[in-house]
Every structure is written in structure tokens, then in C-alpha cells.
Amino acid sequence: MAPTKSSKKKPKAALAFQSPNGKSSPHPDLDALVQQTIARVADKWTLLTLEVLDQHGTLRFTQLAGLVDGVSQKMLTQTLRQMEADGFVTRTVHPVIPPKVEYTLTALGRSLGEAFCSVWTWAETNYKAIEKARTAYRERS
Amino acid sequence: MAPTKSSKKKPKAALAFQSPNGKSSPHPDLDALVQQTIARVADKWTLLTLEVLDQHGTLRFTQLAGLVDGVSQKMLTQTLRQMEADGFVTRTVHPVIPPKVEYTLTALGRSLGEAFCSVWTWAETNYKAIEKARTAYRERS
DNA sequence: CATATTACTTACCTCACGGTAACTGACGTA
DNA sequence: TACGTCAGTTACCGTGAGGTAAGTAATATG
Numbered sequence: 001m002a003p004t005k006s007s008k009k010k011p012k013a014a015l016a017f018q019s020p021n022g023k024s025s026p027h028p029d030l031d032a033l034v035q036q037t038i039a040r041v042a043d044k045w046t047l048l049t050l051e052v053l054d055q056h057g058t059l060r061f062t063q064l065a066g067l068v069d070g071v072s073q074k075m076l077t078q079t080l081r082q083m084e085a086d087g088f089v090t091r092t093v094h095p096v097i098p099p100k101v102e103y104t105l106t107a108l109g110r111s112l113g114e115a116f117c118s119v120w121t122w123a124e125t126n127y128k129a130i131e132k133a134r135t136a137y138r139e140r141s
Numbered sequence: 142m143a144p145t146k147s148s149k150k151k152p153k154a155a156l157a158f159q160s161p162n163g164k165s166s167p168h169p170d171l172d173a174l175v176q177q178t179i180a181r182v183a184d185k186w187t188l189l190t191l192e193v194l195d196q197h198g199t200l201r202f203t204q205l206a207g208l209v210d211g212v213s214q215k216m217l218t219q220t221l222r223q224m225e226a227d228g229f230v231t232r233t234v235h236p237v238i239p240p241k242v243e244y245t246l247t248a249l250g251r252s253l254g255e256a257f258c259s260v261w262t263w264a265e266t267n268y269k270a271i272e273k274a275r276t277a278y279r280e281r282s
Numbered sequence: 283c284a285t286a287t288t289a290c291t292t293a294c295c296t297c298a299c300g301g302t303a304a305c306t307g308a309c310g311t312a
Numbered sequence: 313t314a315c316g317t318c319a320g321t322t323a324c325c326g327t328g329a330g331g332t333a334a335g336t337a338a339t340a341t342g
Binding site for chain 1: 286290291
Binding site: 202 | 316317318319321324336
């Protein structure tokens with residue numbers, strides 16, 4: 001029983017809610033919005049692309065393809081379109097042949113990079129602790 | 142052409158590498174490790190669980206199931222096991238019947254929460270800008 | 283006329299993520 | 313004897329993320 005949701009009996013209450021009333025949020029559920037935003041932004045390719053653009057400044061498509069280690073053209077395009085739509089990068093098309101398209105971080109994109117900087121730093125200082133924890137866990141079981 | 146990798150011609154060089162030499166990393170490729178760590182940690186359920194545990198302190202399984210909004214038992218167990226293995230939570234089993242298992246963040250887990258705090262804050266202050274960018278993008282195309 | 287170049291689309295296909303629901307174990311209680 | 317409780321585990325199954333490879337447009341060059 002207890003399938004996380006949907007039990008035809010009494011819902012037990014007092015546990016499964018986070019904002020049925022008004023609380024004090026400016027929006028109905030800011031938490032959800034923020035969570036959703038983070039989920040979008042914490043995507044693998046987005047993170048990698050963000051970092052590469054942050055380090056190298058303006059880059060063309062093929063340069064990105066080379067620097068974003070392991071990305072396929074399809075995913076790179078998709079990621080860049082997404083980031084453009086979200087306002088993280090500007091996409092500048094130079095009407096020449098062969099095509100020349102340049103990508104640069106916007107201020108918003110750069111601020112996102114800074115925000116993730118602390119996570120990056122955390123990972124740098126703590127990945128050894130994680131590895132140790134994993135080994136310990138493996139031996140425990 | 143240019144399928145991101147594997148072209149039998151000259152690899153063009155000067156583009157597709159990040160640490161073929163020694164640089165100054167203590168490990169062969171610290172960047173990859175860190176990226177990998179972030180990817181693991183930036184998982185949807187991990188993030189949500191982390192936040193709930195950060196806000197509520199010690200919780201039992203069913204309490205978490207109620208608070209982590211939308212998680213299935215399967216994913217909750219999986220996430221918690223993962224977090225335990227990584228050293229983010231402690232799992233305390235009280236040998237009683239019915240079972241009682243309590244989860245608490247470790248110091249490492251709490252530090253991770255703090256690191257993500259800046260991202261959380263960023264999302265709070267910038268999600269409107271993102272929405273605006275999206276609307277603008279939609280109208281542009 | 284064929285080829286190279288850049289920045290993509292598009293079609294196709296696979297596999298792993300994750301949801302649903304049922305089952306387990308050990309005991310107290312009705 | 314049947315049921316409820318908690319904390320899972322397991323089997324099954326569908327969707328969709330994402331990889332691969334080929335195609336496209338437009339022109340300069342040999």
C-alpha cells in the first residue's frame with residue numbers, strides 16, 4: 001500500500017502538502033518555480049557550455065563543438081537554442097558564406113556562471129570526501 | 142560532415158582537448174571529476190530531498206515521501222541510498238516493529254546545501270528575467 | 283563540374299530513467 | 313485469523329533523452 005499518492009482511504013493529512021493555503025509567497029508556489037528553474041539550468045550540457053563560454057568569451061559553433069567535450073551537434077544546437085531562449089547567450093549571425101555564427105554570454109548568463117561557481121568550488125574541495133564515503137559504503141555492505 | 146568525433150581525416154587539432162598535458166592538476170582531469178560530481182548532485186530528486194532535509198532536520202521515510210512532493214517510493218529509496226553512499230545523509234535504523242528509519246544530513250550534505258544556496262538565490266532573483274527572455278524569444282521567432 | 287566549408291536539420295533507433303502497482307517481513311491488535 | 317503499519321523491494325512497461333548519420337543551403341575555389 002501507500003503508493004505515494006492516490007489511496008482511496010483517508011489521506012492521513014498533516015503530511016502531504018506544501019502550499020494549499022496562501023502562506024506568504026508572492027506567487028502561488030515560488031518554490032516550484034525556482035525548483036523548475038534550477039532543474040532546467042542544472043542540465044549537463046548547459047552547465048558545460050556555460051563554463052566553456054565563460055572561460056573563452058565569444059565562440060563560434062564549431063569551436064564550441066570542439067570545446068564542450070563529447071557533445072553532439074544535435075545537443076549543442078539544442079542547448080544553445082535553449083540558452084538563447086532563456087536569455088543566457090546571444091546568437092550573432094554574420095551573413096557570410098560559409099556561415100559564421102557567434103555565441104556570447106549575456107549578463108544573465110554570466111551571473112548564472114557566478115552562482116554555480118560556489119557549487120563548482122564545493123565539488124573541487126569535496127569530491128575526495130565523496131569518493132571516500134563511497135568506498136566506505138561499499139565495504140559496509 | 143564533422144560528426145563531433147571520428148573523422149578519418151586530420152583532426153584539425155588545436156581545438157578538441159582540455160588537458161592532454163599536465164597543466165597543474167593534482168589528478169589527470171580534475172575538471173571531468175568535478176563536472177561528474179556536479180552532474181550527480183544536480184539530480185532533481187537529490188536536490189529536492191536535500192532541501193527538505195535541510196529545512197526539517199531528521200525525518201523518517203514516510204515523512205520524506207510526503208514532503209518531497211511527487212517522488213515515488215522507488216525514487217526516494219534510490220535517491221536516499223545514493224545520498225547515503227555519497228556521504229550526504231546518515232541512515233539510522235531503529236530495530237523496532239513496525240520499522241523506523243531516520244535520515245539526517247551529514248556535515249558534507251549540509252555544506253552541499255549551502256553551496257547550492259547561491260544557485261537557489263540566483264533562481265529566485267532571476268526567474269522573472271528568464272521568463273521575460275523567453276517571451277521575447279518567442280515573439281522574435 | 284566536383285568539392286570544401288559552416289551551421290545547422292532531420293530521421294531513425296536505442297536504452298535507461300522513472301512511474302505504477304503488487305509483494306514482503308515482522309509484529310501488535312481486533 | 314485477518315488486518316494494519318513502516319520501509320522498503322521487485323517486476324513490468326512506456327516515454328523520451330540523446331546518439332548516429334545523412335541531408336541541406338549557399339558560395340568560393342580548383
